[in-house]
Amino acid sequence: MFELRSRGKGSAVVFLPWLEEQVAADSLGKNVFSFEEILKFKMFHLLSGFKGGGLVGIRPYLEKADSPNRIDPLFVKSVCKILNEQNIEPILCDTSFKFNDRHDNLTRHYKNLNKTGQNSFHCESVPFALLDGITGEQEICIDLKSKIENVSPSTLTTSSLNDFNAYLAGEISELGGLIMLTSPHSHPQSGINGAIKNLGFGLSSKKGKIKQYSKSKPKVNPSNCTLCGKCIVNCPTRAISKGPNQHVIIDHDLCIDCGKCVNIAYFGGISYDFDASPEFSQLSTVIQALGAWQILQNKITFCNFLLNFELDQNGEKKVINIGILFSKDPVAIDQATIDLINEGHPSLIDQVMDIKLPVNNLISLAEQLKIGQREYELISVAY
Numbered sequence: 001m002f003e004l005r006s007r008g009k010g011s012a013v014v015f016l017p018w019l020e021e022q023v024a025a026d027s028l029g030k031n032v033f034s035f036e037e038i039l040k041f042k043m044f045h046l047l048s049g050f051k052g053g054g055l056v057g058i059r060p061y062l063e064k065a066d067s068p069n070r071i072d073p074l075f076v077k078s079v080c081k082i083l084n085e086q087n088i089e090p091i092l093c094d095t096s097f098k099f100n101d102r103h104d105n106l107t108r109h110y111k112n113l114n115k116t117g118q119n120s121f122h123c124e125s126v127p128f129a130l131l132d133g134i135t136g137e138q139e140i141c142i143d144l145k146s147k148i149e150n151v152s153p154s155t156l157t158t159s160s161l162n163d164f165n166a167y168l169a170g171e172i173s174e175l176g177g178l179i180m181l182t183s184p185h186s187h188p189q190s191g192i193n194g195a196i197k198n199l200g201f202g203l204s205s206k207k208g209k210i211k212q213y214s215k216s217k218p219k220v221n222p223s224n225c226t227l228c229g230k231c232i233v234n235c236p237t238r239a240i241s242k243g244p245n246q247h248v249i250i251d252h253d254l255c256i257d258c259g260k261c262v263n264i265a266y267f268g269g270i271s272y273d274f275d276a277s278p279e280f281s282q283l284s285t286v287i288q289a290l291g292a293w294q295i296l297q298n299k300i301t302f303c304n305f306l307l308n309f310e311l312d313q314n315g316e317k318k319v320i321n322i323g324i325l326f327s328k329d330p331v332a333i334d335q336a337t338i339d340l341i342n343e344g345h346p347s348l349i350d351q352v353m354d355i356k357l358p359v360n361n362l363i364s365l366a367e368q369l370k371i372g373q374r375e376y377e378l379i380s381v382a383y
């Protein structure tokens with residue numbers, strides 16, 4: 001039913017151009033239908049690797065209802081439907097994120113999704129789970145030192161990164177497959193918030209997330225500390241004690257940077273400084289992505305939604321929809337995202353990447369660590 005045009009060589013990236021309203025009535029319905037057909041199209045192998053049993057995760061891109069980066073819930077429901085039709089068991093999933101923002105366990109996370117209108121992806125009979133467990137504490141640690149040592153030293157010596165472990169949500173190794181839905185957009189630390197960032201940040205444990213933004217251990221905020229003592233009893237290494245003044249103190253020599261105290265200090269008595277440079281964050285994100293890739297390689301399908309860009313035309317706002325990209329390679333799909341925008345709508349490029357940052361650094365690092373390749377074959381689908 002499709003006409004396919006292909007150019008380039010490398011990892012396969014499928015491009016479904018967006019059908020606009022002017023071309024078809026019910027264009028959203030038609031776009032959703034084509035999205036489903038592409039996922040099911042055997043030649044693209046997008047669902048391959050999911051047949052070994054087990055649950056297949058769908059990680060929707062969670063954004064508030066009014067965000068331009070929000071992916072229409074119809075697409076999420078479509079993925080659930082397709083998996084169910086193929087007798088694959090879908091599960092909607094996320095990981096707990098940011099300390100002290102009330103997303104730190106399943107109940108608070110879900111309540112927050114409801115409050116901010118983010119859970120419109122909800123699909124009947126498809127459960128929602130946190131991949132780092134109901135309390136956000138389940139973690140697996142993967143030692144990647146030997147893999148990273150093979151990378152060009154010049155790249156690594158530019159950073160003071162000294163931890164080559166990936167800290168990931170503990171349940172990701174239980175997944176039989178994963179579909180990552182991403183709405184790529186500019187990001188002040190990583191440059192581009194695309195498939196690589198979603199793989200690295202989205203599947204991290206709390207510790208893994210913090211390590212992408214903070215280079216230091218937690219600090220005490222004396223004025224917020226109520227001396228309740230909860231952090232003292234919960235610290236696994238007894239690094240916290242009552243200080244001489246009316247607040248706790250942390251012995252950073254004993255601290256293993258697990259972050260538990262930051263969660264427990266409910267009134268902000270302990271927190272992290274987000275002091276990592278973009279260069280540090282990018283490398284740290286790619287290391288996290290490499291850890292996830294070790295576990296889920298061949299089992300992930302990435303979908304980048306290049307939709308809802310805002311173009312200012314002589315003071316008038318126009319929405320530009322480009323289309324949807326699909327690939328099994330996160331590096332290729334992010335490179336194709338940038339290239340497609342540069343080719344068709346160069347004025348939109350700052351919406352998809354922070355042009356002040358060496359964005360290609362993230363993509364290049366991911367390629368050096370063999371998460372994928374920037375060379376790709378673009379297979380365009382014509383109706």
Ligand code: SF4
Pocket residue numbers: 218234235236237238239240250254255256257258259260261262
């Ligand atoms: S981060 Fe973990 S080890 Fe360090 S002080 Fe807090 S609870 Fe203790």
